[in-house]
Amino acid sequence: xxxxxxxxxxxxxxxxxxxxxxxxxxxxxxxxxxxxxxxxxxxxxxxxxxxxxxxxxxxxxxxxxxxxxxxxxxxxxxxxxxxxxxxxxxxxxxxxxxxxxxxxxxxxxxxxxxxxxxxxxxxxxxxxxxxxxxxxxxxxxxxxxxxxxxxxxxxxxxxxxxxxxxxxxxxxxxxxxxxxxxxxxxxxxxxxxxxxxxxxxxxxxxxxxxxxxxxxxxxxxxxxxxxxxxxxxxxxxxxxxxxxxxxxxxxxxxxxxxxxxxxxxxxxxxxx
Amino acid sequence: xxxxxxxxxxxxxxxxxxxxxxxxxxxxxxxxxxxxxxxxxxxxxxxxxxxxxxxxxxxxxxxxxxxxxxxxxxxxxxxxxxxxxxxxxxxxxxxxxxxxxxxxxxxxxxxxxxxxxxxxxxxxxxxxxxxxxxxxxxxxxxxxxxxxxxxxxxxxxxxxxxxxxxxxxxxxxxxxxxxxxxxxxxxxxxxxxxxxxxxxxxxxxxxxxxxxxxxxxxxxxxxxxxxxxxxxxxxxxxxxxxxxxxxxxxxxxxxxxxxxxxxxxxxxxxxxxxxxxxxxxxxxxxxxxxxxxxxxxxxxxxxxxxxxxxxxxxxxxxxxxxxxxxxxxxxxxxxxxxxxxxxxxxxxxxxxxxxxxxxxxxx
Numbered sequence: 001x002x003x004x005x006x007x008x009x010x011x012x013x014x015x016x017x018x019x020x021x022x023x024x025x026x027x028x029x030x031x032x033x034x035x036x037x038x039x040x041x042x043x044x045x046x047x048x049x050x051x052x053x054x055x056x057x058x059x060x061x062x063x064x065x066x067x068x069x070x071x072x073x074x075x076x077x078x079x080x081x082x083x084x085x086x087x088x089x090x091x092x093x094x095x096x097x098x099x100x101x102x103x104x105x106x107x108x109x110x111x112x113x114x115x116x117x118x119x120x121x122x123x124x125x126x127x128x129x130x131x132x133x134x135x136x137x138x139x140x141x142x143x144x145x146x147x148x149x150x151x152x153x154x155x156x157x158x159x160x161x162x163x164x165x166x167x168x169x170x171x172x173x174x175x176x177x178x179x180x181x182x183x184x185x186x187x188x189x190x191x192x193x194x195x196x197x198x199x200x201x202x203x204x205x206x207x208x209x210x211x212x213x214x215x216x217x218x219x220x221x222x223x224x225x226x227x228x229x230x231x232x233x234x235x236x237x238x239x240x241x242x243x244x245x246x247x248x249x250x251x252x253x254x255x256x257x258x259x260x261x262x263x264x265x266x267x268x269x270x271x272x
Numbered sequence: 273x274x275x276x277x278x279x280x281x282x283x284x285x286x287x288x289x290x291x292x293x294x295x296x297x298x299x300x301x302x303x304x305x306x307x308x309x310x311x312x313x314x315x316x317x318x319x320x321x322x323x324x325x326x327x328x329x330x331x332x333x334x335x336x337x338x339x340x341x342x343x344x345x346x347x348x349x350x351x352x353x354x355x356x357x358x359x360x361x362x363x364x365x366x367x368x369x370x371x372x373x374x375x376x377x378x379x380x381x382x383x384x385x386x387x388x389x390x391x392x393x394x395x396x397x398x399x400x401x402x403x404x405x406x407x408x409x410x411x412x413x414x415x416x417x418x419x420x421x422x423x424x425x426x427x428x429x430x431x432x433x434x435x436x437x438x439x440x441x442x443x444x445x446x447x448x449x450x451x452x453x454x455x456x457x458x459x460x461x462x463x464x465x466x467x468x469x470x471x472x473x474x475x476x477x478x479x480x481x482x483x484x485x486x487x488x489x490x491x492x493x494x495x496x497x498x499x500x501x502x503x504x505x506x507x508x509x510x511x512x513x514x515x516x517x518x519x520x521x522x523x524x525x526x527x528x529x530x531x532x533x534x535x536x537x538x539x540x541x542x543x544x545x546x547x548x549x550x551x552x553x554x555x556x557x558x559x560x561x562x563x564x565x566x567x568x569x570x571x572x573x574x575x576x577x578x579x580x581x582x583x584x585x586x587x588x589x590x591x592x593x594x595x596x597x598x599x600x601x602x603x604x605x606x607x608x609x610x611x612x613x614x615x616x617x618x619x620x621x622x623x624x625x626x627x628x629x630x631x632x633x634x635x
Contacts (some may be wrong), residue, residue, distance in 0.1 A: 075350075163355060163361065165354075165355045165356075166359060166360075167355035168324050168351075168353070168355045168357065169353060169357040169358075169359075169368075169418075170323070170359075171324065171344050171345065171373065172322065172323075172344050172345060172349075172350060172351045173345065173370060173371035173418075173422070174344075174345030174346075174370070174371055174374065174375060175345075175370075175374050178460045179374055183370075183374070184359060187361045188360065188361060258414070
């Protein structure tokens with residue numbers, strides 16, 4: 001009733017806010033199709049003949065494919081590792097909670113509030129001494145650990161939605177924890193596991209701090225690829241934009257495809 | 273085929289004692305019903321027997337072996353849950369055969385056992401369906417089927433009928449009794465519904481506040497309730513309770529003074545009660561008869577025609593309602609004044625602490 005009569009002011013404000021938030025990305029995409037001269041023109045050019053030369057340059061000079069490959073491998077492997085650890089952890093917390101389970105969950109989340117730079121030196125030293133600097137292994141492990149609290153939390157809330165009775169029935173049927181996880185939780189919580197995994201992939205794809213600090217040319221991800229464009233030779237806006245578009249495009253497409261599933265995953269328990 | 277023995281079994285949740293030192297022996301092939309109001313500990317007791325809940329104190333013996341530390345699946349007991357707890361992603365056949373499959377039984381054996389259970393429960397046409405495509409009654413059958421397939425020594429039922437509608441509940445009740453006869457195994461059944469307890473049990477265990485109030489056959493509980501709690505809990509409509517005082521004792525009879533100075537003489541051996549003691553007289557609705565002049569009575573407030581019988585709700589001058597069961601030919605109308613008397617040899621007497629000390633019997 002109210003919505004019908006509501007003036008469009010709210011809608012206009014929402015659109016305006018969305019536009020402001022989206023504008024940098026929009027400008028980046030526009031700039032990517034300019035030449036370097038057009039990119040730095042003042043006043044900024046709104047109408048121009050789009051060219052692909054910046055994309056060509058970004059792809060050709062800098063080994064985009066190599067970095068993209070690293071990004072794909074690191075995000076998938078770190079997600080697999082995180083889910084592998086989080087799954088039994090969330091099972092234990094959801095179905096055999098102890099006195100301190102709640103505290104443990106909160107503590108795990110609180111590690112996400114710590115600024116990553118605070119542990120930069122120790123982690124850098126560990127990686128150096130283990131000979132893992134500029135390896136994908138280091139990044140896989142660090143990314144997995146960074147995303148672990150969120151993945152545990154998501155799986156935990158999904159598992160809590162599964163009736164306890166079902167697992168107790170399995171217990172009476174003589175099915176142990178491993179059987180319960182593989183034969184009951186895995187199929188029953190698959191939407192939840194999928195959305196936790198999707199989020200983890202996106203987070204580790206976008207992760208820049210650790211990849212810039214722990215990797216270089218060999219194991220660098222697309223985040224390092226973009227960072228390299230702020231080179232001492234000066235800024236090449238068009239090329240930088242093209243490189244950035246190339247870096248974010250895969251995950252944007254992936255994210256929008258997975259959006260509905262993600263929203264379902266993140267709001268589970270809230271609605272119902 | 274399991275005989276169970278509980279010796280001083282107790283359960284603590286933190287500082288709360290949910291089950292208080294329960295002693296109980298369950299015979300092989302017995303149909304035992306745990307009944308009581310919600311929060312009385314009946315489900316906790318069942319879950320301790322199942323092994324889903326740890327036993328805080330005391331011992332549980334299954335067929336003479338101490339089973340406190342035996343894991344649930346090794347106790348040889350199968351459980352049917354209130355929510356049915358079917359595996360939602362498996363078919364009916366998958367649900368029933370899951371335990372065997374996980375135990376590594378050969379396919380042919382699983383199929384044979386599943387088909388056998390399906391035949392008993394008339395589930396054969398549904399074997400390929402998923403639980404969500406079943407009605408409540410069918411899901412309940414699948415849950416029972418899953419228990420049967422395991423060929424357990426005993427069955428545990430946790431309020432299995434409470435999610436079904438009334439007609440189906442009555443039907444399932446008789447089916448369960450028949451199943452008990454066919455399978456000839458021990459069954460322990462938890463319910464809050466005293467009608468289920470009365471109709472199905474060999475023996476009923478009445479629980480209240482974590483304690484056993486009384487154990488007995490349905491008729492024992494009905495005719496000889498051990499205390500006021502059991503008297504009030506078992507039987508529908510409820511037993512009428514009249515506060516009274518023993519005014520004179522002697523000669524094989526006691527005279528009770530009811531409220532408002534009315535008196536009633538009850539035959540009773542001497543020595544059970546002292547003159548002046550406060551007692552409660554309990555009478556079932558069918559223990560009272562309409563008479564021309566009697567110690568009870570009042571104005572008929574409500575008349576319920578149930579077909580086979582008629583219930584009268586009689587309000588006495590103090591406003592206390594007495595329920596009387598009369599036959600279907602009763603012509604009593606609402607608003608009439610009636611007089612009631614205790615039928616000979618019926619009724620129970622409870623002392624001041626609520627314990628029954630004498631049941632009249634119609635020799």
